[in-house]
Amino acid sequence: MNEEIYLDNSATTPIDPRVMEEMARVALQIYGNPSSLHRKGREGERVLTTSRKVLADFLGVRDSEIIFTSGGTESNNLAILGIARRYLRRGKHLITTAIEHPSVLQPFQLLEKEGFEVTYLTPDSRGVIAPQDLLKALKPETIFVSIMHVNNEVGSIQPIQEISGILKREKPEIIFHVDAVQSFGKVTLPPGLQGIDALSISAHKLHGPKGTGALYLKSGIMIEPLLLGGGHERGLRAGTENTPGIAGMALAARYSFVEINKKAAQLRQMKKQFISDLQTRHPWIRINGPGVDEKESAPHIVNISFPGLKGEIIVHALEEQGIYASTGSACHSNSKGESHVLQAMKLGRAEMEGAVRFSFSARTTQEEITRAVQRINEVISGLKQLTEKMAGV
Ligand SMILES: Cc1ncc(COP(=O)(O)O)c(C=O)c1O
Structure with a gap:
């Protein structure tokens, strides 16, 4: 068996051992309920305060604007359902995009x-x-807009700054939410989240723990909570806070920001090399998403169609060679298993069926990319030959 090369970092990332250690320390030693009045409770509360500050500083917002959640899915649900329901008396028209994650x-x-x-x-x-x-889509009764920052399937960066500019100019009372699960710690967000009223993040995309995330909610914006109970998180998200997970998320964010600052240019270069090496050997493939040199291209996601082959078969054949990738995203939205994102981009049937997503992390090395390309090239040549033989070409 070949050595493993993990290229499915947009699905999730392996947890950083230093993050795991910190989580174990908090779980074992700082086990007090942050709501308890005694010293143990205050220790737990301190973990929340410190972690909240770390995240708020990275986003350039106030500590009080961070709500801890169980991940990107909950943050998106809370923002969308919570804001639309809270402001419905202002109007009932909402805007989003056809390429959002299912949790939106x-x-x-x-x-x-x-x-x-x-x-x-x-x-x-x-x-x-x-x-x-x-x-063009704005109406007098539009109250809420939700647009993702980086698309999880094809890595396209959405023009959120231009969009927030339009909203603030045309109708400043519209509330703007951004799903930044695939961009936080990877692609620069507007400084101080200017023009953004709510923003979702998730820890497990940055070598942090699964099941932990946060929602930034600009002060003054109201929300109808989804979870009711003990008044945690200013009454907006009930439930005893996951102190080990939250401490882990803050530490993972710290490491990610340092790494991405050092490696952003190199990551883009690796994406470029990855694409050009595969295209040289297989000129018939199609790269889905913006060109690697375009400003709308995220450096960590590559989506490639291998028309004539099936994405699922490629993913399993690559797995045999120790390479982990995925077919678009982990969840497909239609019953035929086709990606709603590629459909919205108007890809043909063969291109949709043959799509595979490779996603990198700041920790993916140049050497891994070089070795991965060799193995992918061989797997694709083998599958193509087999398919042609079976078709009697
Ligand atoms: C763009 C986007 N939004 C939301 C989510 C959901 O995040 P979580 O897995 O933390 O619930 C994901 C996860 O893949 C994602 O890619």
């Missing part, structure tokens, strides 16, 4: 059942939303 799309679908009207903006063929389309 499904809350919007639920809101449609509750009587809201939702406009789903469609991207161009690169998977990028045009700010002008948002402008």
Whole structure:
């Protein structure tokens, strides 16, 4: 068996051992309930205060604007359902995009059942939303817009700064939420989150623990809580806080920010090399998403269509060679198993069926990329030959 090369970092990342150690320390030693009045409780509370400050500083926002959650899914659900329901008297029109993660799309679908009207903006063929389309979609009764920063399947960076600029100019009372699960610690966010009212992050995409995340909620924005109970997180998210996970998330964010500052340029260079080496050997493949030199291209996600082959078969054949990748995203939204993102980008059937996502982390090395390309090239040549033989070509 070949040595493993993990290229599925957008699905999740391996936890950093230093983060794991810190989580074990907090779980074993700082076990007090942060809501308890005694010293043990105050120790737990201190973990929350420190971690909240770390995240707030990275985002350039106030500590009091961070709500801890169980991950990106909960942060998105809380922002979308919580804000739309809280402000429904102002209007019932909402805007999002057709390429969001299911944890955004499904809350919007639920809101449609509750009587809201939702406009789903469609991207161009690169998977990028045009700010002008948002402008055209605005109505007098629009109250809320949610647009992701980096798309998890194709790595397209959405023009969130232009979009927030349009919103603030045209209708400043509209609340703007950004799903930054794939960008936090990887792609620069607007300084101080200017123009953004709510933003979701998740720890397990940055070598932190699974099941831990946060929602930034700008002060003054109100929200209808989803979880009711003991008044934790200013009454916005009940439930005893996951102190080990929260401490782990803050530490993981610290390491990620240092690493990405050092490695962003190198990561983009590796993506470039990865694509060009595969294309040289297999000129018939198609790269989905913005070109690697375009400003809309995130440095850590590559989506490639191998038309004529099946993505699932490629993923399993690569696994045999120790390479871990995925077919688009871990969850597909339609019953045929096709990606709603690639569909919105208007890819043909063969291109959708043959799509594979490779995703890197700041810890992916140059050497891993070089070795991965060799193995991927061989796997693809083998599968292509086999397919052609079976088709009698
Ligand atoms: C863009 C995006 N949003 C939200 C999520 C959900 O985050 P979590 O796994 O922390 O619930 C993911 C996870 O893949 C994602 O890629």
